[in-house]
Amino acid sequence: MAKGIIYLMVTVVPGLVKIGKTGLDNFDTRMRALEKNGYANVTGLKKEFAIEVDDYDDKERLIHNIFSKSKIANTELFALDSEIAKSLLASLDGKQIYPKDKNKKEIFKESTEELKLNQSTGFVPDGEYILNRNRKGFGRIEGKATVKDGVFTVLKGSICGNTGKGYIASIRRNANIKNNILQEDIECNNPSSAGWVIIGKSNNGWTEWKDLKGNPIDIYRNQVDEED
Secondary structure (H helix, E strand, C coil): CCCCEEEEECCCCCCCEEEEECCCCCCHHHHHHHHHCCCEEECCCCEEEEEEEEEHHHHHHHHHHHCCCHHHHCCEEEECCHHHHHHHHHCCCCEEECHHHCCCCCCHHHHHHHHHHHCCCCCCCCEEEEEEEEEECCCCEEEEEEECCCCEEECCCCCCCCCCCCCCCCHHHHCCEEECCEECCCEECCCHHHHHHHCCCCHHHHCCCECCCCEHHHCEEECCCCCC
């Protein structure tokens, strides 16, 4: 059984990933080449996960078939949530090659947490929203956000709490926060993602965020916008 590496890379295009394979001795060289030169006119590739497996040709072919409906024709690019792809690769039997600071169990758990977070959907009317609370050991947290055409945006200048140890959602890891102040607006998938930015830990954004009258936005969650 031929051993090889199956890898996942994210790209500069949100929601577009590359799933490929390479030989055991070629991984670092292949990653450098893709990160430098791009692939199929797509740039900004960055390695996300890699695993050494038996029968890597067959396993890569199987994974491509699983995600065939998301595949960009004649490429190894997929219009796919990277966490879905990562959780599948992390479930394979094999030796994790990248990243080195977390094991497969941790990667799988984090990916499933990200997926659950991203799937927390519901209706929120256009308007302004606030998240104010005290965090033990930190003090006052003050978040401001707007919703426009279904897009939940956390506003620059919001006061954000510290993160703890363990899992930190990617939306918070990638946020530009200095001295606990958000430095730029951030568009979020849903209120719980926005809550991660402000609170710095797992939360139910539907109860944390409130409208300007003090109502938790969960009251709007299952309403349907009846405007023409």
